[in-house]
Amino acid sequence: MANDPFLELHHVAKDLGARPILHAVSLAIPAGSFVALVGPSGSGKTTLLKTINRLIEPDSGSVRLDGTDINVGPKHRLRRRIGYAFQGIGLFPHMNVAENIGVVPRLLGWTEAARAARVAELLDLVALPADFAARRPNTLSGGQTQRVGIARALAARPSLMLMDEPFGTLDPVTRDELGRAYRALHDRLDLTTIMVTHDITEALLLADRIVVLIEGTIRADAAPAELLAYRGDPAVEAMIALPQAQARRLAALVDAR
Amino acid sequence: MSPSLTEALTDLPTLLRAHALLSGTAVLLAILIGLPLALRAARSRTFRIPLLGAAGLIQTVPTLALLALFYPALLLLGRATSLPVPALGFLPALLALTLYALLPILRNGVAGLHGLDPAILEAADAAGMTGRQRLLQVELPLSAPVLLAGIRTAAIWTIGAATLATTVGQPSLGNLIFSGLQTENWVRVLVGCAASAGLAIAADLLLGLVEAGVARRSPLRIWAAMGMFGIGVLLALISIGGSGSERRTIAVGAKNFSEQYILASAIGQRLGAAGFPVVQRDDLGSAVAYRAVAAGDVDVYVDYTGTLWTNVLGRTDTPRADVMRAELTRRLEARDGVVLLGPLGFENAYVLAMRRSRAEALGVRTIDDLARVAPRLRLASDIEFLTRPEWRALRKAYDLRFGDARAYSPTFMYRAIADGGADVISAFSSDGRIAALDLVTIADPRGALPNYDAVLLLSARAAKDKALIAALRPLLGAIDVGAMRAANLKVDRAEGKKTPAEAATQLLRTLEKR
Numbered sequence: 001m002a003n004d005p006f007l008e009l010h011h012v013a014k015d016l017g018a019r020p021i022l023h024a025v026s027l028a029i030p031a032g033s034f035v036a037l038v039g040p041s042g043s044g045k046t047t048l049l050k051t052i053n054r055l056i057e058p059d060s061g062s063v064r065l066d067g068t069d070i071n072v073g074p075k076h077r078l079r080r081r082i083g084y085a086f087q088g089i090g091l092f093p094h095m096n097v098a099e100n101i102g103v104v105p106r107l108l109g110w111t112e113a114a115r116a117a118r119v120a121e122l123l124d125l126v127a128l129p130a131d132f133a134a135r136r137p138n139t140l141s142g143g144q145t146q147r148v149g150i151a152r153a154l155a156a157r158p159s160l161m162l163m164d165e166p167f168g169t170l171d172p173v174t175r176d177e178l179g180r181a182y183r184a185l186h187d188r189l190d191l192t193t194i195m196v197t198h199d200i201t202e203a204l205l206l207a208d209r210i211v212v213l214i215e216g217t218i219r220a221d222a223a224p225a226e227l228l229a230y231r232g233d234p235a236v237e238a239m240i241a242l243p244q245a246q247a248r249r250l251a252a253l254v255d256a257r
Numbered sequence: 258m259s260p261s262l263t264e265a266l267t268d269l270p271t272l273l274r275a276h277a278l279l280s281g282t283a284v285l286l287a288i289l290i291g292l293p294l295a296l297r298a299a300r301s302r303t304f305r306i307p308l309l310g311a312a313g314l315i316q317t318v319p320t321l322a323l324l325a326l327f328y329p330a331l332l333l334l335g336r337a338t339s340l341p342v343p344a345l346g347f348l349p350a351l352l353a354l355t356l357y358a359l360l361p362i363l364r365n366g367v368a369g370l371h372g373l374d375p376a377i378l379e380a381a382d383a384a385g386m387t388g389r390q391r392l393l394q395v396e397l398p399l400s401a402p403v404l405l406a407g408i409r410t411a412a413i414w415t416i417g418a419a420t421l422a423t424t425v426g427q428p429s430l431g432n433l434i435f436s437g438l439q440t441e442n443w444v445r446v447l448v449g450c451a452a453s454a455g456l457a458i459a460a461d462l463l464l465g466l467v468e469a470g471v472a473r474r475s476p477l478r479i480w481a482a483m484g485m486f487g488i489g490v491l492l493a494l495i496s497i498g499g500s501g502s503e504r505r506t507i508a509v510g511a512k513n514f515s516e517q518y519i520l521a522s523a524i525g526q527r528l529g530a531a532g533f534p535v536v537q538r539d540d541l542g543s544a545v546a547y548r549a550v551a552a553g554d555v556d557v558y559v560d561y562t563g564t565l566w567t568n569v570l571g572r573t574d575t576p577r578a579d580v581m582r583a584e585l586t587r588r589l590e591a592r593d594g595v596v597l598l599g600p601l602g603f604e605n606a607y608v609l610a611m612r613r614s615r616a617e618a619l620g621v622r623t624i625d626d627l628a629r630v631a632p633r634l635r636l637a638s639d640i641e642f643l644t645r646p647e648w649r650a651l652r653k654a655y656d657l658r659f660g661d662a663r664a665y666s667p668t669f670m671y672r673a674i675a676d677g678g679a680d681v682i683s684a685f686s687s688d689g690r691i692a693a694l695d696l697v698t699i700a701d702p703r704g705a706l707p708n709y710d711a712v713l714l715l716s717a718r719a720a721k722d723k724a725l726i727a728a729l730r731p732l733l734g735a736i737d738v739g740a741m742r743a744a745n746l747k748v749d750r751a752e753g754k755k756t757p758a759e760a761a762t763q764l765l766r767t768l769e770k771r
């Protein structure tokens with residue numbers, strides 16, 4: 001069905017005990033989009049992201065990827081097709097960098113030669129030296145670890161990338177650098193990316209569409225420029241007012257010189 | 258080299274082998290059972306809490322009690338299923354030790370698996386690993402050091418605890434320790450302890466090598482350790498295969514005191530001379546020994562008529578010696594198929610004894626005489642005498658009241674009578690120290706104390722073997738109380754001590770001369 005969006009969430013709802021986390025969230029994402037999922041802590045954005053690769057099963061609603069319900073077929077097959085990078089990263093400490101990056105290709109049965117070539121390619125892609133392949137995760141800096149995490153997520157050439165606060169623990173300089181580097185990869189590899197972040201500035205600068213999730217419902221869904229002009233929901237206005245106010249104060253500082 | 262060292266070292270290889278096989282099998286079984294359980298428990302809280310609770314509870318049961326409990330349990334199982342379940346020896350020891358080894362394996366297994374970084378597990382799931390792949394590629398490799406540490410602890414505990422397997426008739430290094438303790442043969446105790454400690458250290462080093470190999474990802478170390486284990490197992494198995502023989506091995510039982518060791522050894526020597534392969538099962542509990550012969554786990558041992566009368570038949574009366582023996586012969590065979598072959602010729606009964614000089618000075622020959630002067634005298638008894646029916650019977654029959662009555666461990670009881678700290682003791686009539694300390698036993702004209710003739714008991718299967726009976730018959734009626742006291746003294750005395758086997762050889766030699 002050619003008219004179907006690449007990824008479609010339909011009335012996805014989830015409760016945690018008696019507490020509702022998601023209220024029938026629906027979202028359609030065309031291929032090639034870079035969507036930022038923003039909202040305060042506890043707004044349900046991580047839960048929503050994890051329903052897409054079935055790390056969390058919703059209580060009701062459905063998710064369709066490329067026209068097929070994701071519940072068709074076993075979970076592990078689905079997950080091998082989807083890149084996933086998160087704040088915890090979770091590099092396997094007993095494997096070196098090359099083995100970490102090659103983990104999904106190995107599960108998919110790639111040959112050793114194909115895996116080695118892909119590892120070299122990916123190290124280059126995330127701007128790490130080739131000799132990092134033999135390093136252990138505990139010898140890497142935070143930024144390097146995160147780059148390896150992204151390389152691992154990209155290894156099996158997924159078309160969909162799910163990212164959960166991927167740069168959350170990095171210093172501002174590395175964070176900005178890695179964010180832009182990833183955005184370049186997204187464009188170059190023709191990816192569809194959904195990135196959870198609570199940093200509205202990061203979302204505005206990286207994404208081409210921002211979905212604001214507050215208390216388990218979508219309160220706004222717009223391109224960055226439109227969102228800056230948004231008027232209506234006071235919670236959303238408050239969220240976007242902050243980076244704008246900061247920008248104005250920074251501009252005033254520059255003018256005052 | 259001293260004879261006791263030579264003897265201990267002669268016994269060592271067989272016992273060490275049996276000990277290593279028993280503890281090795283128990284640990285292996287505990288790993289096979291424990292790891293899947295730990296895995297299940299790491300995933301499910303509702304399973305984890307009761308499981309660890311149960312394992313902890315087992316650990317609080319003393320190992321000795323755990324071993325003892327398996328004997329009746331297997332006996333019942335054998336009866337219920339009418340399968341030939343051996344209730345004595347390897348099986349109960351293995352089961353008890355396996356249970357004992359489970360806790361450290363479970364606890365470390367759960368800690369290792371449950372304590373993994375959730376981010377790593379999420380990454381494994383998100384990468385598209387199946388449950389099995391996640392377990393084999395991520396969870397087990399990462400928790401291996403903790404799992405191995407648990408296995409190491411289990412191995413060391415089990416090797417130590419396996420010394421107690423002796424008490425359920427499974428040969429182990431405990432044989433050296435128990436028999437050495439009983440006969441105050443410290444060389445034997447030390448050899449047993451050193452061998453057990455050495456085995457534990459060796460196992461610890463090998464497992465340490467595996468652990469280091471896993472931690473540093475050095476397959477060489479792992480294979481080296483595995484290779485050494487393999488060689489050890491092979492050695493143990495080969496020597497066991499080699500000792501096989503076409504004739505059935507006869508199991509000779511012994512309870513846990515010197516006289517029993519000497520008699521079991523004497524029986525073993527006679528059967529050995531007649532061409533029977535013999536295995537001696539030492540340190541059986543009193544109740545265990547009889548049940549073992551009834552179940553056929555032990556073929557022959559020496560018991561005492563009074564003990565059988567009260568403990569096995571549950572009787573409280575005290576008939577004359579010949580009446581009691583005739584009744585026992587009839588009832589034991591009818592009920593359990595156990596054959597009472599006959600008396601050895603001496604009694605090992607509770608008696609009251611005094612120093613000869615003191616008894617003569619007070620004019621005491623019988624307990625009647627004693628009862629008149631008893632209020633001025635002090636009694637030293639062994640730990641259980643004052644609570645036993647014998648003591649109640651004595652007091653009732655003779656109206657016996659001592660000025661003071663205290664319980665001692667046997668060694669101190671004899672010391673008390675020797676140094677004048679007590680006037681009368683409760684002794685065993687065949688105890689070598691009666692002659693050594695120049696004590697006299699006081700006659701019991703009213704027959705208040707039951708008879709404790711030493712008798713040979715045979716299992717139903719052994720009783721069918723003519724050659725076996727022919728080899729044992731010369732012992733019947735041949736050992737008088739003087740000969741037995743002399744043999745016991747050789748083993749029990751502090752200086753110039755003999756081993757039970759040496760004492761048995763000498764005892765048999767005096768029998769031949771007669």
